[in-house]
Amino acid sequence: MHVPVSKPLFSELEKKYVLDALEKGDISGFKGQYIKKFEDQFATFCGVKHAVTVSSGTTALHLALAVLGIKSDDEVLVSSLTNMATFFAVLYQNAKPIPVDCELETLNIDPLLVEEKITDKTKAIIVVHLYGHPVDMDPILALAKKYNLYVIEDAAEAHGAEYKGRKVGSLGDIGCFSFYANKIVTTGEGGMITTNNPELADKARSLKALAFGKENKFMHQDVGYNYRLTNLQSALGCAQMDKIDLIIKKKRQMAEYYLKNLAGIEGLQLPVEKDYAFNVYWMFNLVLTGKLMGKRKEIMSQLEEKGVEVRDDFVPFNDQEIFIKSDLTQHEDCPLATQIGKNGFYIPSGTDISEEEQNYVIEQIKEVIKIF
């Protein structure tokens, strides 16, 4: 048996919308009905006033920092355990990213470690809702208020996740989403910015499209970017938004089944769902602890041999050689992120994974760890 880590869920609707866009010749990021439709659908879904399509999660993060005016010498606090795109975005603005360690249970930024990192140069905090579990936002928002900081949510892995009943992407100043092929919903490549602030939304719309002039188009208002999502991609996105509730339901069913059948195994830390959280379980992540700590390489290669696809967790910012060399961080900065980065991996988590496949994955995991 071969069980992939994930597979997008497509139906006839994706084909219909994409073909429609193609037949009308609306293929760019400027023209066509699907761009606005996708933005409106997404804004409604997140419970925000504005959503702006962009070309990726990475460009969403960069644009968020650009519209907030983050510039060189500014410091931005970022959860260390994340896709490095979150950090790159800060560096694109020549600002200084400051890594913050994570909580052991949720793997998200630890709100208790934030205040000690705030200086008079700090301008923003980027929280990352990792693997679909929302960050504990209230303490973060309280600190942001106290020190007058912006909050950006990297919700690239958490479409539909909720914090105390409110959707992620609606909690900070700006939310950033990715629609890469393996995300909760996909446009192949793509991204979205969400906000309740009309000025930030307008600025994002301008900057993502070369900041063309209002009266004289080619008299530019600013140094802009081409971060447009095409109408073809947006057509895919509209079809995906049609089934996002179903996708999330299937993700939660997948997780529930693993949680039931992998519970109580010594050395396996499973995902959690805190009181405040509605977890969308983007990927079902395991962290090796106790007697299994340090055995990831062996365990993963044996699972791969059995046809069970697995992926290791991110290498946190504080363990990235290029950033240690350039003196931006050091290994010791975030010990928990280091430990999880070395001992975490995720298992097949596709929306259409069958019970038979899940049983196979569970059986193989139990078999492989028996020898330790």
Ligand SMILES: *Cc1c(COP(=O)(O)O)cnc(C)c1O
């Ligand atoms: C995927 C991802 C990104 C980057 O999104 P792209 O669309 O691949 O550019 C950023 N942050 C996190 C947490 C991600 O998982």
